Amino acid sequence: MGHSVTIFEALHKPGGVLVYGIPEFRLPKAIVEREVNFVQSMGVRLHLSYVVGKLKAVDELLSEFDAVFVGTGAGLPTFMGIPGENHLGVYSANEYLTRSNLMKAYLFPKYDTPIVRGKRVATVGGGNVAMDSARTALRLGAEESILIYRRSREEMPARQAEIHHAEQEGVKLTLLTNPVRYIADERGWVKEVECLRMELGEPDASGRRRPVPVKGSEYRIPVDTVVVAIGNSPNPLIPQTTPGLEVAKHGNVVADPKTGRTSKKGVFAGGDIVTGAATVILAMGAGRLAANSIDEYLKTGEW
Numbered sequence: 001m002g003h004s005v006t007i008f009e010a011l012h013k014p015g016g017v018l019v020y021g022i023p024e025f026r027l028p029k030a031i032v033e034r035e036v037n038f039v040q041s042m043g044v045r046l047h048l049s050y051v052v053g054k055l056k057a058v059d060e061l062l063s064e065f066d067a068v069f070v071g072t073g074a075g076l077p078t079f080m081g082i083p084g085e086n087h088l089g090v091y092s093a094n095e096y097l098t099r100s101n102l103m104k105a106y107l108f109p110k111y112d113t114p115i116v117r118g119k120r121v122a123t124v125g126g127g128n129v130a131m132d133s134a135r136t137a138l139r140l141g142a143e144e145s146i147l148i149y150r151r152s153r154e155e156m157p158a159r160q161a162e163i164h165h166a167e168q169e170g171v172k173l174t175l176l177t178n179p180v181r182y183i184a185d186e187r188g189w190v191k192e193v194e195c196l197r198m199e200l201g202e203p204d205a206s207g208r209r210r211p212v213p214v215k216g217s218e219y220r221i222p223v224d225t226v227v228v229a230i231g232n233s234p235n236p237l238i239p240q241t242t243p244g245l246e247v248a249k250h251g252n253v254v255a256d257p258k259t260g261r262t263s264k265k266g267v268f269a270g271g272d273i274v275t276g277a278a279t280v281i282l283a284m285g286a287g288r289l290a291a292n293s294i295d296e297y298l299k300t301g302e303w
Contacts, residue, residue, distance in 0.1 A: 001295045006045040006065070008052050013102060016073060017272075018280065020102035021094070023132050025139070029101075053237035058245070058267060067266050067294045070253060071287065074232040074272035080124075084182030085228070089118070089190040093125070093133045093229035100136050118225025119143045122193055124179055125229035126156040129277075131163060133227040134171040145171045146221065150178040150198050155208040176200070178211065180218070182226060192220045232277045242267070252276055260290030265303050268294055 013019050015032045040046060052058065052072075061068050077092035079085050103113035121137035123130050126149035137145040147166065149156060152175050156163060167173065176198045183192040197217035200209035239247045246254040246263035253262055253269040260268040270286025272278055297303065 001291070003295070003298065004043070004045075006047065007039075008047045008050045008061075010049070010051045010072075011102065012049050014046055014048065016071075020098040021129070021132075022280075023097065023101055023136055023139075025135070026132065051237070053241040058238060058242040058264075062266055066298055067268065069260070069287070069290050069294065070238055070262075070267065070269040070273055071271045071283070072235045072238050072273045073283075074277040075235040076233040076251075077228070078231040078233060079228055080179065080230065082179060082181050084184060084190065087182050087184040087190040088188050089224060090182055090226045090228065093123075093129045093227055094232065096133055096227045097129070097136060100140065117141050118223070120146070120223045121225040121227065122146045122148055122179075122221060122223045123227045123229055124148045125231070126151065126158055127229065127231070128158045128162050129232075130227075130229035131158050131166045131171075133229050134166055135169055137225070137227070138169055138171070142225075146174055146223070147171050148174045148177050148179060148193070148195065148221075150176065150211040151208060152176055152200060155200075174221070176211070178213070183220070190223060190226055193223050193226060194218060194220050232272075234273045234276065238273070250276065258289070259293040260286060261293060261297075261303070266297075 011020065014036045018027060018032045019029060052061065058068055075094065077094045079092070099113055104111035117140050118137065119142060121142045121144070123134040123137065123145065130147060134145045134147045153163070153173065177195045178198055179193050180196050181194045182190050183194060185191045197214045198211040199214055201212040202210060204210040234251045234253070236251050239245055239251060239253060242264065244264045245267065248254055252275070253273050255262050255269040255274045260270045262269050268290040270290045271283035274286065275282060
C-alpha cells in the first residue's frame with residue numbers, strides 16, 4: 001500500500017509462535033523462513049532481540065511512527081498452582097517447546113541448549129499444544145509419553161487430527177485424571193505425579209461437562225519429566241507499559257474486531273493478544289484486517 005514498515009521482534013529469530021512453539025513436524029521452519037524473507041524483500045525493516053515495553057514503550061514508538069500494530073501474542077504460561085510445580089524437571093509447554101524448536105535442544109551439545117530427555121514424560125492438558133509437547137517428548141527419546149487430561153476424549157479442545165496423530169505415534173492418553181501434586185526425589189527432581197480420578201458432571205460455561213473429583217481415588221504415576229500445557233494468557237508487558245490501552249478481564253487488549261483499533265489513538269492490535277490463544281490463520285486474518293484499517297487511518301487521519 002506504499003507505507004514503510006518496521007517490525008520489532010523480541011526473540012533472536014523472526015516468526016513468533018510459528019518458530020518457537022509449533023514443532024518442525026507440524027510446520028517446517030523453512031516455510032516460515034521463506035515467508036520472512038519475502039516480507040523483507042518487500043522493504044520491511046526487521047529489528048530482532050528488541051523487546052518493546054523494555055527498550056522502548058509504545059508511546060515512544062508513536063513519536064517515531066504514525067501507527068503501531070501490537071501482535072505480541074499469548075506468551076504467558078498458565079500453571080495449576082499445585083504443590084511441587086517448582087521441582088526440577090517440571091516445564092511449561094512454552095519453555096519445553098521453545099528449547100526444542102527454536103534453540104535446537106535436541107541437537108545438544110552441538111547447540112548449547114540442554115533439555116531434560118525424560119524416559120517417562122507426562123504432559124498435562126488436552127489442547128493442540130499438549131499434543132505438540134507429547135509428540136515432541138517421543139522425538140526427544142522418551143520411552144513413554146503420557147498425556148494427562150481431566151475430562152474425557154470427547155471434551156478435548158485439540159483438533160481430532162492432532163489427537164489421532166498423537167495416538168498413532170504412541171502417546172498414551174490418561175483421561176478423567178487430574179494432577180494434585182508433584183513429588184520430587186532427594187535431589188529435587190520430579191519422580192511422581194499424584195493424581196485424582198475424575199468423573200463428568202453438568203456442563204460448565206464452556207459447554208463441556210465439568211470434571212468432578214472422585215473422593216479417595218488418589219494414585220501416583222512415576223515420571224521423570226512433566227510438561228504443563230493447560231493454556232496461555234496474553235503477554236502483559238505491552239498493556240502494563242502503555243497508558244490508555246484498554247484491556248479485558250484476562251489481560252487481552254480490547255480491539256474492534258472489524259478494524260483492529262484499540263482505545264489508544266494510532267494503536268491497532270490483533271492475534272492472540274486480543275483473542276487469547278487461538279490459531280495461526282486467525283492471527284494472519286487479524287493482521288490483514290488491521291493493515292487495511294491502518295492504511296485508511298493514515299490516509300484520512302480519522303480515528
